[in-house]
Amino acid sequence: MKDRHKAFANLLVRRRWMLYLSLSVLLAVVVCGIFAPYLAPHDPSFVDFSHKLESPSWDYPLGTDQLGRCLFSRLLYGTRVSLGLALLIVVACLLSGLLIGCLSGYSGGWIDHAVMRVCDAVLAFPSLILAISLIAVWGAGWKQMAIALVIVQTVYYARFVRGLVINLKQQTYVTAARVCGTNPVRILMRHIVPNMLPPLLVVVTLEIGWVIMDISALSFIGLGIQAPTAEWGAMINEGKSFIRSHPRLMIAPGAMIFVMVALLNLVSDAFGENKGFGSPLRRKSKST
């Protein structure tokens, strides 16, 4: 009995440790992204054919690509694009999902029915395919990609938020607030939304990882961020012709994506376990 207790405590401590480690690595990457102009040894888009496809050296920590651009600098600047855009998209999704989910879940009735049917319709398509078709209509580019991703993902958020709202709406303190005259908007702002932040935090950290992958995938097939801009997915695309001769051109950005997504998953899991709920939002398997 005591042993089991100890093992459990150990596990918790180890988990904590892992959480802090993941968080600090993530933070380090974010800081590197923010200070990229100061940290990068070279201009990420400076073309220099005299240095093309060089191996790592003191001057070029990760070597150069086919146009002689510094790979390390490009990775650093790519952090800004991938993480920054992912964050932007997730925040936009969160806000619109909160709005729609709260409206739908709190009002119930025909509004709820209508909103949920629209969501079902969107959910019937694999999300990346839907995003691709939207971009196909609007044309490639990072703005179109961001808007398409926001539209597609908002549906997941809206459904998730709606479920939480319906659950929290039944809490006695919400009834008590209604009785003492609090209006629905105030009830949502003061009683419901604050109490769903912990599960939302879990989802958001996980989602940032997913969105990084989506951005990279769309940029890889040329629909997202366009060529001269350093972005991980686009970098993999550019590097693919050199997969045999210079695999590091693909491996480096690929590793960045992998590490970021893995860390965000770890953090999300740890948050979830900490708060006593597992990963609440399982997305359908995606073809990334």
Added chain:
Amino acid sequence: MSLLIADEITKTYSATGWFRKQTPEGKGVREISFTLEEGSCLGILGESGAGKSTLGRIVLGLLPPDSGTLTFRGIDLYRSGRSERKQWRRDIQVVFQDSYSAMNPRMTVQDIVAEPLRNYERKSSKEERSAVAELLELVGLGADDMTKRPKQMSGGQLQRVNIARAIALKPKLIVLDEPVSSMDMIIQKQILDHLKELKEKIGTAYLFISHDISAVQYFADRVAILDRGTLEVRESFDPFT
């Protein structure tokens, strides 16, 4: 004129949805009639599942009845306009059984007690603080409890906070849905005594819902017995007649 008149109120829970079977008879309340005078206390006695909370929710305006009328100070509540409804919200307040879950765990006692005041009155933060302190004192708590959160208080203290919130607007009627059922005898008596005192001070009427015969005997002026959805108002307190 009576404060509250319930006339033949019926509310049965029917299963909604296309494929579910109708729930069997006896869920909810049927043809309930009673009157409640200003400043008095009616005890509603009934066993678990008899429909006591259902009745409370109807009186609070949270659950429209299938049929029957509820008249509060001469106004038919479920067929009234917006402004009357707003006044009604103000004049009927509630104390629930589970004191902890009746409060948002993220809010402080001050925010909880001040919530009804903020909804109806414009007060500066200083006025609000003194109003909350006064209310807390009325229910036997100190002003230093104001900054606490629900997790930091005991069940009895929490129920006092709930009562402070309920009396904040000086309502005409408070629905007490088993307010002391989860407490031990000494605290029960303390809180009931406090409620009695408040009744004298601010002149509210109570609808006291309970399954505890002795508590009802101690607390209520009249008693009505709710048995499987039907209500019988007794003139005498002897529950076995």
